[in-house]
Amino acid sequence: MSEQICAPASCARRPTVAVLGAGIAGLTAAQELVERGFAVTVYEARQDERNGLGPEPAGTYPPVKLGGLAASQYSTVGAEGGSQAELRPFPGRRGRPLAPGRAVAGEHGFRFFPAYYLHTWDMFQRIPVYQHNGKAGWTPTSRTVYDNVRRVITQGMTVAGKPSLVFPRELPRSPAEFLGILSQIAGLGFTAGDLATFQSRVLRYLVTSPLRRARELENLSAYDFFVGYDSATGSRQFSYSPDFDALLRKMPRVLAAFDSRWGDARTNITTYLQLYLNMDRHDDKADGVLNGPTTEAWFDNWYHHLVALGVHFVRGAASRLDPLPFDPSQPPHLRPRVQITFADSTRVTPDYTVVAVDAPAAEYITSPLRAAGTGGTVGRLDGFTTLAPPPDGPLQPISTRSQQRRNPYDMDELGRVPWDRFQTLCGIQYYFDTEFQLLRGHMLYAGTDWALSSINQHGFWEKQPILDRDGHVAVLSVDVGDFNNPSRHLGKAARDCSPDEIAAEVWRQIVAALTGNDESLAAETMPWPAWYALDRGLKMAAGPGQGQGRMVQNETPYLVPVVGDWTNRPSSDPWNPHGTSWSSAPPEDWWLEDLELRNVWQARHGGYQVHNNSVVFAGTWNKTFTRMTSMEAACESARHAVNAILDHYIWVASGGLDRRQKTTLDWEFPFGFLDQGLSSPIRMPTPAGDYCYVFDIENREPADTRLLRMLDSKFCEQSLPHPLDAPAALALGALNSLVPPPAGGR
Numbered sequence: 001m002s003e004q005i006c007a008p009a010s011c012a013r014r015p016t017v018a019v020l021g022a023g024i025a026g027l028t029a030a031q032e033l034v035e036r037g038f039a040v041t042v043y044e045a046r047q048d049e050r051n052g053l054g055p056e057p058a059g060t061y062p063p064v065k066l067g068g069l070a071a072s073q074y075s076t077v078g079a080e081g082g083s084q085a086e087l088r089p090f091p092g093r094r095g096r097p098l099a100p101g102r103a104v105a106g107e108h109g110f111r112f113f114p115a116y117y118l119h120t121w122d123m124f125q126r127i128p129v130y131q132h133n134g135k136a137g138w139t140p141t142s143r144t145v146y147d148n149v150r151r152v153i154t155q156g157m158t159v160a161g162k163p164s165l166v167f168p169r170e171l172p173r174s175p176a177e178f179l180g181i182l183s184q185i186a187g188l189g190f191t192a193g194d195l196a197t198f199q200s201r202v203l204r205y206l207v208t209s210p211l212r213r214a215r216e217l218e219n220l221s222a223y224d225f226f227v228g229y230d231s232a233t234g235s236r237q238f239s240y241s242p243d244f245d246a247l248l249r250k251m252p253r254v255l256a257a258f259d260s261r262w263g264d265a266r267t268n269i270t271t272y273l274q275l276y277l278n279m280d281r282h283d284d285k286a287d288g289v290l291n292g293p294t295t296e297a298w299f300d301n302w303y304h305h306l307v308a309l310g311v312h313f314v315r316g317a318a319s320r321l322d323p324l325p326f327d328p329s330q331p332p333h334l335r336p337r338v339q340i341t342f343a344d345s346t347r348v349t350p351d352y353t354v355v356a357v358d359a360p361a362a363e364y365i366t367s368p369l370r371a372a373g374t375g376g377t378v379g380r381l382d383g384f385t386t387l388a389p390p391p392d393g394p395l396q397p398i399s400t401r402s403q404q405r406r407n408p409y410d411m412d413e414l415g416r417v418p419w420d421r422f423q424t425l426c427g428i429q430y431y432f433d434t435e436f437q438l439l440r441g442h443m444l445y446a447g448t449d450w451a452l453s454s455i456n457q458h459g460f461w462e463k464q465p466i467l468d469r470d471g472h473v474a475v476l477s478v479d480v481g482d483f484n485n486p487s488r489h490l491g492k493a494a495r496d497c498s499p500d501e502i503a504a505e506v507w508r509q510i511v512a513a514l515t516g517n518d519e520s521l522a523a524e525t526m527p528w529p530a531w532y533a534l535d536r537g538l539k540m541a542a543g544p545g546q547g548q549g550r551m552v553q554n555e556t557p558y559l560v561p562v563v564g565d566w567t568n569r570p571s572s573d574p575w576n577p578h579g580t581s582w583s584s585a586p587p588e589d590w591w592l593e594d595l596e597l598r599n600v601w602q603a604r605h606g607g608y609q610v611h612n613n614s615v616v617f618a619g620t621w622n623k624t625f626t627r628m629t630s631m632e633a634a635c636e637s638a639r640h641a642v643n644a645i646l647d648h649y650i651w652v653a654s655g656g657l658d659r660r661q662k663t664t665l666d667w668e669f670p671f672g673f674l675d676q677g678l679s680s681p682i683r684m685p686t687p688a689g690d691y692c693y694v695f696d697i698e699n700r701e702p703a704d705t706r707l708l709r710m711l712d713s714k715f716c717e718q719s720l721p722h723p724l725d726a727p728a729a730l731a732l733g734a735l736n737s738l739v740p741p742p743a744g745g746r
Contacts, residue, residue, distance in 0.1 A: 004687070005650055005688065006687075007036070007687065007689060008036060008037035008649065008689070009036070009037025011037075014037060016039045016352070017030075017033050017645070018043060018352070019354045019356055020340070020354065020355050021042075022042050022065065022066045023069065023070070023356060023634060024634040025619045025634040025637055026042055026638070027302055027638075028119075028123060029354045029638040029642055030042050030311045031123070031126070031305075032638065033354075035309065036646070036690075040310070042314070043314050043315075044064035045315070045316065048063070048064060049065065053076055053102055054074060055296075060132075061300075064313050066299040066300075067298070067299040069537075070108065070111065071294060071295050072105045073105070073107065073429075074105055074106075075104055077099050077100070078544075086545065087100070087431075087533050088499060088500070088532055088533070090430070090504075090528065090530060090532050093529070094528060098433060098471045100470045100472065100531075101469050104465070104470055105293035106293075106429035107477050108535055109478070111289055112288075112289060113287075113288040113290075114274065116632075116700060117631065117635075118697075118700075119632055119635040119695055120632050122695075123145075124145040125678065127302050127305050128140035128143070128144055129141050140304075145297065145302070149288040149291070150460040152169055152287045152288060152440070152460075153440075154166055154441035155444070156443040157445075158443070158444070158445050158448075158513040158514060159188055159446050159447065160446075162188065162516075165188075167184070168181075169278065169279060169287045170279045188247075189241065190243060194244040198244070201225065201226050202269070204724070205265075206709070207709050207722075208709065209710065210581070211582055211713050211716045213265075213270075217264065217265040218265070218266050218566045218567075220265045221260065221261055221265060222252065222258075222268035222269055223261050225265040226248055227239070227240075246447070250447055261418070262394065262563055263560065264563045264566060267566075267627040268561065273701060274697050274700065277700065277701070290460070291461055292461045293461070316342040316343065317342060317343045318341070318342055320340075320341045320367070320368050321339070321353065321365055321366055321615060322339045322340075323339075323374065331656055332613070333651060334656075335599070335612070335613050337352075337353075337613050338353055338611075351614060352614050352648075353615045354616055354617075355615060355617045355619075356618040358619065359381075359408075359619065360386070362381060362617060362619070362621070366615075374598060374599050374600065374612055375598030376602075377570045377609055386406055387403065387404070388402060388405075389416075389417050389419055389420040389421065390419075393419055394562045394565055408422060408557055410552070411551050411552050412552070415557075418484070420562075421562050421565055422559055423484075423560050424554050424557070424558065425560075426535035426554070427480065428480065428506055428533070428534050429475060430476040430478065430529040430532050431472035431529060431530055432473065432475075432528075432530060434474065436476065438454070438456055439456065442455045445509065447513075449485055449487045449489075450480050450494055451482040451485070452479065452506060452510060455477055456474065456475065456477075457476075457477045458474055471531065478510070480494055480502075480506060498548065498549055498550055503532040514526070537556035538553070539553035539555065560629065569621065570617070570621070570622070572606065573607075575605060575606045575643070576696050577694060578664070578684065578693075579664065580669055582713075583607075585604060586602050586604070586606065599611060601613070601648055602644075603651075603660070604660060605663055607643055608622070608641055610648040613652070616644050618634070624640070625695065625697055626697060640694065643691050643692055646691065650688050663686065665685070674699075675697070676700060680695075
């Protein structure tokens with residue numbers, strides 16, 4: 001480049017950005033962009049539901065609901081005993097519960113911040129906690145949202161017919177503690193061979209390169225990896241005792257609706273490893289939950305901070321994105337940007353548009369772009385949520401799949417087969433009028449029909465609920481991980497139940513798991529909930545509000561990792577500015593063809609795509625290093641989207657001549673150590689502002705295994721089996737260099 005490129009903040013006109021959606025992805029993109037000098041407006045369709053109902057006076061809340069799926073859900077008692085607004089009396093309760101005087105807070109299941117959520121922890125440290133100072137309004141304090149996180153040090157688990165177990169969320173501090181944990185495991189009926197075989201498979205995964213994981217393990221289920229399944233012979237190399245085999249099959253269901261038989265090995269095992277590695281942390285943020293409802297402890301502070309930075313919030317739902325006509329002879333970097341049309345018919349044409357809505361909405365509003373021939377992510381969104389899953393399994397060839405369309409929010413069409421990429425993962429909140437804290441941490445109810453997990457949320461809150469004001473003093477937040485498996489007690493699945501049936505059956509399964517189905521023990525030891533609130537995204541067949549009868553709609557379909565489905569995600573591969581991660585870059589001919597013909601731009605080093613000179617996508621349905629649908633994936637995807645905007649902005653500012661092969665400074669990293677902390681000590685600069693730092697969780701795996709992992713990468717590049725599977729390969733001189741340079745995950 002022959003002339004200096006001005007940063008967005010120093011230009012005569014600051015480039016404008018419209019962020020569609022005020023979830024975690026949208027808010028992250030807004031903060032990263034406004035800090036780099038862009039003028040940002042966030043559009044969100046939903047209003048904050050607390051006005052006149054929450055703990056603060058009406059009119060003091062944001063104009064829109066923030067946080068998306070992660071936001072707290074505030075419920076009140078409806079005019080008809082709970083049918084109109086979400087708080088309902090627990091069926092079969094004893095006596096008349098005290099009605100709360102204001103809306104009560106609950107969560108979409110529960111919030112959980114493991115130590116490997118490095119993007120989220122980094123953002124926590126950059127959001128001040130605000131307080132209201134009379135006429136001065138909302139002012140920042142010296143504290144940050146990071147200080148609002150409380151450490152969780154225990155985890156419980158129930159196994160059928162056995163006492164409930166409690167495990168520390170940290171490594172044993174002494175041989176005595178280690179032996180105590182071993183005795184617990186032995187009590188589950190597992191053998192020494194079970195543990196040895198399982199650990200050997202985990203170690204084998206650790207010495208497998210990201211390249212081989214991408215080529216082989218994304219098309220293999222987690223269960224098949226642990227049993228060493230050979231598709232050619234149909235045989236298994238490893239076996240386990242019946243008790244351990246059942247745990248391998250069922251346990252992942254209680255963790256974000258994972259499925260060991262249909263979930264891909266790379267996503268499932270990488271996530272498991274990160275949860276295990278959390279226990280090696282000895283700071284106060286190894287495993288955390290917030291000290292209050294998520295909206296109050298996090299999103300309210302985020303809103304005040306973004307407003308202070310200059311972000312504007314507008315209530316509005318985008319109905320379509322339209323490409324504007326252009327002269328084909330016009331240089332690509334000068335072609336017009338996309339126009340946004342909102343539900344009220346207003347239109348805006350910003351310089352950039354960040355689409356941070358859920359996948360069904362993204363597919364819907366981008367249909368005009370696809371009709372105009374735009375490719376890349378936009379083109380691959382077609383059918384991503386609306387095509388029915390293949391009837392013969394996730395690996396059925398695309399050419400033989402049905403093209404039948406569906407409503408992705410319809411419960412009759414959503415998640416009917418376990419390999420449907422969209423499932424129902426929702427929560428239920430139980431409110432008690434007496435103190436009830438089962439465990440100061442998360443409980444996993446292994447083997448329950450509906451794959452349940454829970455936490456007593458209020459035990460970590462600074463402001464405890466008060467009975468006379470809130471109608472309760474304790475909250476149990478429960479995630480229902482399997483809406484499709486029939487209950488052995490009811491004879492039907494959760495998806496076919498009414499709200500009262502779900503509330504009663506979930507509570508029955510919890511009590512049965514804790515008491516070993518001893519009804520007399522249950523009556524003597526367990527309290528009864530006074531109220532319950534079912535996840536707001538679930539809608540019933542009849543009545544106002546959420547309604548009554550069986551559920552017919554899920555407004556929050558949950559994307560699960562399915563065998564062979566990673567390549568079907570619409571976005572391109574994530575890119576790590578530090579260059580320590582395996583990624584892909586577009587070939588030269590692709591770059592020219594898509595820029596000229598399909599209006600898709602991508603930086604030469606790879607990363608997210610920019611469509612029609614303006615549109616980028618963010619959200620959990622995009623490809624991320626986190627992989628699993630989570631708050632962390634949302635935060636990470638937004639950083640990738642912002643990095644793509646920075647690269648595109650530089651390309652446009654350089655007159656369309658910027659073809660940078662090398663975009664970052666040279667740094668030497670010992671085994672990607674930067675991904676170990678909660679924030680990066682090195683920020684990669686660009687003329688438009690620093691790249692957002694991106695954490696790759698596979699770089700956080702133990703350095704002890706890194707050399708063999710990099711060696712395996714060399715083997716995989718030459719289509720050779722893993723070094724441990726082909727010891728003769730070294731003697732045959734298969735490699736020119738046995739040990740590649742220590743460049744992170746490459």
